[in-house]
Amino acid sequence: GQSLEQPSEVTAVEGAIVQINCTYQTSGFYGLSWYQQHDGGAPTFLSYNALDGLEETGRFSSFLSRSDSYGYLLLQELQMKDSASYFCAVRDHEGNTPLVFGKGTRLSVIA
Amino acid sequence: DVKVTQSSRYLVKRTGEKVFLECVQDMDHENMFWYRQDPGLGLRLIYFSYDVKMKEKGDIPEGYSVSREKKERFSLILESASTNQTSMYLCASSPNTDSYEQYFGPGTRLTVT
Numbered sequence: 001g002q003s004l005e006q007p008s009e010v011t012a013v014e015g016a017i018v019q020i021n022c023t024y025q026t027s028g029f030y031g032l033s034w035y036q037q038h039d040g041g042a043p044t045f046l047s048y049n050a051l052d053g054l055e056e057t058g059r060f061s062s063f064l065s066r067s068d069s070y071g072y073l074l075l076q077e078l079q080m081k082d083s084a085s086y087f088c089a090v091r092d093h094e095g096n097t098p099l100v101f102g103k104g105t106r107l108s109v110i111a
Numbered sequence: 112d113v114k115v116t117q118s119s120r121y122l123v124k125r126t127g128e129k130v131f132l133e134c135v136q137d138m139d140h141e142n143m144f145w146y147r148q149d150p151g152l153g154l155r156l157i158y159f160s161y162d163v164k165m166k167e168k169g170d171i172p173e174g175y176s177v178s179r180e181k182k183e184r185f186s187l188i189l190e191s192a193s194t195n196q197t198s199m200y201l202c203a204s205s206p207n208t209d210s211y212e213q214y215f216g217p218g219t220r221l222t223v224t
Contacts, residue, residue, distance in 0.1 A: 099211070
């Protein structure tokens with residue numbers, strides 16, 4: 001079967017750094033994506049890793065280790081507006097296959 | 112900007128009714144998806160489509176059907192709504208089979224009483 005594991009909840013202080021982990025067990029692997037969803041909103045794409053290493057986009061970075069079947073989303077200089085749910089998603093086959101989503105991590109940023 | 116729209120933000124239906132949820136995307140995307148989202152369960156794929164008139168079952172297709180008669184429109188049909196189908200329904204699209212980015216609509220919160 002396929003599974004993606006991520007913590008259900010994380011709490012962090014405004015201005016701090018937080019890391020949200022994602023481990024996956026899938027039949028194949030063609031990339032790890034991250035999505036952000038605010039309460040009442042639609043998920044929006046944040047980042048994508050196909051190769052090992054760190055991808056940086058402003059305050060957000062995403063890391064992938066294919067040998068460990070593991071990735072993380074790193075949020076720096078946390079702001080209150082970063083409070084949201086974060087989903088990792090894996091493409092496990094080439095061609096016409098949809099993403100497999102994790103169950104999401106609810107991040108609460110506190111003052 | 113890609114825009115994915117859904118016909119309703121909130122919908123209340125009675126048990127046994129036939130329900131249509133409509134989704135339209137304006138960027139000529141090949142792929143379209145229907146998910147339902149429930150607390151603690153994340154996003155679960157109901158059906159997806161890679162081309163007009165083509166459909167594939169996702170993880171939880173039971174009790175649902177879909178229609179894609181035009182490229183830009185993907186409809187989710189609940190043939191006979193039940194209370195366990197009360198949920199948030201999200202439509203998404205992506206450009207093609209190599210895409211890793213999906214664009215989501217605002218969602219329809221369906222309540223079946």
